[in-house]
Amino acid sequence: MENHRKLWQRQNAMRALSKRMIALVITMSLVAPQAFALSPENNGEIANWYALGNQYLRQKNYSEAITAADKILVQEPSNVLGYELLIKAFLELHNLPALVLAIRTAQQHGLRNLSLYKMLARSLFTVGGFAPALDALVNIEEMMEERSVGNTLANKGNSP
Amino acid sequence: MIQPPPAFDANRLSLWRFIAGAFIVFSLGYILFFGTAAKASGSWKYIIHQIDEYGYWAYSKGASETPNSEGNPFYYEAMGTRQTVPYTTATLIGWAAKLLGVSVLFFFPVFHIGMPLLNWLVLFLCLYKIWGYPLRPSAVISGILLLSLLFLRGVTYDIVLRYSRPGDGIWALIVWISYAMNGKPKTSLTKALLGFSVLACIWINPFLAVAGAAITFFEFLWQALVSRNRARVYDLGILLGITVLSSLLYIGFIWMNMNQNIWALTYVKNAMNNYMNYIEWPSLALYAIILIMALVHQKFSKSQTTKLDRLVIFLFVLEPLFGNIQILLSSNLQFGPKRYYFTLLEMACLVAWFIEKISSWLHSDKLRKKEFWIVGGVILIEIWILTNNWFNPFRYGFIEEREYVMENNSRLLLTLCPSIALVVWAYLRIPLIGMIFRNRFFIILTILAMTLSGFGGIARYFYPPGAAHHPFPFDQAYQWLNKNASRNEVVLTVPPSELRIDFLPLYTNLKTYINPLGDTLSGGPKYPENHLRFNFYYHLLIASLDGYKLPGATTLKEKLTCLKLDYILIKIPSPFLSNITRQLGDHIREVYRDPHALIFKVQ
Numbered sequence: 001m002e003n004h005r006k007l008w009q010r011q012n013a014m015r016a017l018s019k020r021m022i023a024l025v026i027t028m029s030l031v032a033p034q035a036f037a038l039s040p041e042n043n044g045e046i047a048n049w050y051a052l053g054n055q056y057l058r059q060k061n062y063s064e065a066i067t068a069a070d071k072i073l074v075q076e077p078s079n080v081l082g083y084e085l086l087i088k089a090f091l092e093l094h095n096l097p098a099l100v101l102a103i104r105t106a107q108q109h110g111l112r113n114l115s116l117y118k119m120l121a122r123s124l125f126t127v128g129g130f131a132p133a134l135d136a137l138v139n140i141e142e143m144m145e146e147r148s149v150g151n152t153l154a155n156k157g158n159s160p
Numbered sequence: 161m162i163q164p165p166p167a168f169d170a171n172r173l174s175l176w177r178f179i180a181g182a183f184i185v186f187s188l189g190y191i192l193f194f195g196t197a198a199k200a201s202g203s204w205k206y207i208i209h210q211i212d213e214y215g216y217w218a219y220s221k222g223a224s225e226t227p228n229s230e231g232n233p234f235y236y237e238a239m240g241t242r243q244t245v246p247y248t249t250a251t252l253i254g255w256a257a258k259l260l261g262v263s264v265l266f267f268f269p270v271f272h273i274g275m276p277l278l279n280w281l282v283l284f285l286c287l288y289k290i291w292g293y294p295l296r297p298s299a300v301i302s303g304i305l306l307l308s309l310l311f312l313r314g315v316t317y318d319i320v321l322r323y324s325r326p327g328d329g330i331w332a333l334i335v336w337i338s339y340a341m342n343g344k345p346k347t348s349l350t351k352a353l354l355g356f357s358v359l360a361c362i363w364i365n366p367f368l369a370v371a372g373a374a375i376t377f378f379e380f381l382w383q384a385l386v387s388r389n390r391a392r393v394y395d396l397g398i399l400l401g402i403t404v405l406s407s408l409l410y411i412g413f414i415w416m417n418m419n420q421n422i423w424a425l426t427y428v429k430n431a432m433n434n435y436m437n438y439i440e441w442p443s444l445a446l447y448a449i450i451l452i453m454a455l456v457h458q459k460f461s462k463s464q465t466t467k468l469d470r471l472v473i474f475l476f477v478l479e480p481l482f483g484n485i486q487i488l489l490s491s492n493l494q495f496g497p498k499r500y501y502f503t504l505l506e507m508a509c510l511v512a513w514f515i516e517k518i519s520s521w522l523h524s525d526k527l528r529k530k531e532f533w534i535v536g537g538v539i540l541i542e543i544w545i546l547t548n549n550w551f552n553p554f555r556y557g558f559i560e561e562r563e564y565v566m567e568n569n570s571r572l573l574l575t576l577c578p579s580i581a582l583v584v585w586a587y588l589r590i591p592l593i594g595m596i597f598r599n600r601f602f603i604i605l606t607i608l609a610m611t612l613s614g615f616g617g618i619a620r621y622f623y624p625p626g627a628a629h630h631p632f633p634f635d636q637a638y639q640w641l642n643k644n645a646s647r648n649e650v651v652l653t654v655p656p657s658e659l660r661i662d663f664l665p666l667y668t669n670l671k672t673y674i675n676p677l678g679d680t681l682s683g684g685p686k687y688p689e690n691h692l693r694f695n696f697y698y699h700l701l702i703a704s705l706d707g708y709k710l711p712g713a714t715t716l717k718e719k720l721t722c723l724k725l726d727y728i729l730i731k732i733p734s735p736f737l738s739n740i741t742r743q744l745g746d747h748i749r750e751v752y753r754d755p756h757a758l759i760f761k762v763q
Contacts, residue, residue, distance in 0.1 A: 122698065126685055127685075129685050130680075130694055134676050137698070141701075
């Protein structure tokens with residue numbers, strides 16, 4: 001019974017985090033990215049939150065690390081550093097639904113960062129196995145295809 | 161007027177006409193739905209539309225192999241493992257394919273046309289022969305109920321479209337319940353059919369069998385304690401005995417195979433640890449409404465409890481039970497979401513029950529006086545439901561924006577009740593509507609329209625018209641592999657986009673190096689072998705295999721040989737091609753090339 005209670009508490013904590021993630025997605029959908037044309041101050045603020053988030057991760061204070069990611073993503077919804085923090089925190093919490101939600105939100109915001117998806121693929125495998133990791137691998141394939149098509153076109157443009 | 165000859169049986173002729181009509185309907189549905197899939201993949205061979213269906217066909221393929229490998233048909237290292245919980249239809253089709261020497265997908269059209277046809281035929285014949293409803297309404301209502309599953313929210317269309325569960329066991333449950341509620345079968349053939357149906361239902365889909373067992377048990381109690389009908393108690397006792405024996409046989413089989421499948425063991429363990437504690441209100445509301453309606457009807461009409469009353473009360477008790485089972489077991493174990501397996505049967509019960517109740521209300525002067533208010537209220541509720549996206553039980557224009565989500569079945573049925581009640585009331589109350597509903601051409605047109613829009617609509621959901629076509633690249637490569645590779649050699653299919661539904665194990669006698677379902681069946685990331693597979697594949701794709709040390713394998717040769725790998729299959733052009741050739745160098749040799757695919761032999 002004690003185990004059940006602990007599990008329940010842990011799940012409640014996870015649900016709370018997932019809810020926060022959903023709230024974050026909604027906020028990001030509502031807020032137009034153009035409203036946050038990045039100024040140098042914003043860049044500095046993002047760097048500060050990122051450093052703070054990493055510090056929280058090292059201290060195993062995942063809830064605060066997610067808050068730091070929130071702060072970054074509200075300012076810039078397709079910021080790779082924000083997603084990196086989120087993914088690391090959810091990975092540590094073994095929260096597969098939140099990880100999957102993170103990848104979908106990143107896709108919705110047109111985030112095409114190869115190194116982020118590489119990290120996601122490994123994280124998703126560790127938490128949920130090959131089936132969820134395959135989603136990230138398909139994204140990697142699409143990005144690499146786009147890149148190779150771009151290279152081919154560039155080569156054609158350069159050729160006499 | 162010319163009289164028909166004495167041997168002429170008009171009903172029998174109608175029966176064959178209906179069967180022919182239903183065959184045409186489901187064949188047309190097959191062509192519409194899978195034709196769209198064939199158009200998207202460029203071939204009728206590659207038309208599996210979703211991952212669960214793919215898994216069941218793979219189990220069939222595993223069952224057709226020697227040794228039987230239905231436990232994990234994907235991996236060479238897992239050859240010979242069986243399923244702990246049997247997928248009987250998949251296994252039987254695998255054995256049939258082995259016996260006939262054909263591919264398991266030979267049975268693809270047979271199942272997808274035959275399964276809904278069988279369910280329709282059994283529902284129709286049970287309504288007509290066992291429940292005693294007229295022939296034509298039984299046939300038409302059975303068909304409309306089956307087709308209407310394509311129009312509901314959630315995944316009820318799986319009952320018509322998916323191999324093999326849940327459609328494969330529904331016919332057996334219908335026979336079982338019909339006999340349990342209507343008394344013992346009269347001939348030896350029907351007795352044998354009943355016994356076989358109970359056994360088949362338990363073995364094909366034990367989840368469905370819970371409904372059969374519960375209804376038989378509750379009816380047994382009713383006959384023993386309320387009706388005190390000794391003959392019925394005796395018959396139902398025998399039926400319960402058959403149920404218990406079949407269940408023991410099934411449980412014994414599972415017990416003997418417990419060590420066979422890592423997935424089954426880890427699934428139950430994880431599910432039990434996934435602690436849940438919530439009350440599901442829609443199921444309680446649905447059952448409360450059904451009980452209130454039954455009691456109010458009895459009070460006003462002062463009538464006896466009919467067998468339909470009992471059936472509805474016994475069947476629908478499973479809704480709150482399965483919806484709230486987490487309170488008893490601490491985990492839902494998928495009982496709640498999978499209640500949609502019963503939707504067809506529950507809708508059939510509701511239609512019959514509303515016909516019985518509304519026709520008796522229409523004969524009661526007391527209720528006729530309140531008809532305006534009752535019907536007016538139901539119409540208002542219906543308008544509210546249909547205009548509210550959260551409650552509307554029907555798909556929005558056939559294309560759902562949402563993903564593959566199992567709806568709350570109780571909420572779906574709750575929101576369907578007013579539609580069913582209004583249609584039944586209009587049919588019985590308004591002569592013009594009754595006349596239109598009885599018109600043969602109207603019925604034919606309705607069924608045709610439902611077939612075209614239902615199957616066509618679902619096809620548009622899976623294969624949106626504007627989406628880019630994705631021709632399957634490996635058809636010729638599979639033919640080459642079938643000619644040149646030895647049985648059970650291992651192929652790594654490179655493109656991740658072709659791995660979700662990898663047709664290789666279905667169209668060749670080879671094994672896959674990595675597969676999402678194979679990974680789940682072999683225990684997922686908790687098992688070191690799966691880490692080896694994933695890391696080899698992942699680092700090969702992203703060109704970091706040299707720098708990554710696999711456990712127990714440091715050199716490239718060791719990495720290639722720690723798990724069996726014979727061929728690498730890649731589509732061309734591919735962004736991964738240069739990564740693979742650069743990393744594997746002399747260890748691979750190109751052995752096949754066509755305009756779409758390339759095969760390397762690993763040496």
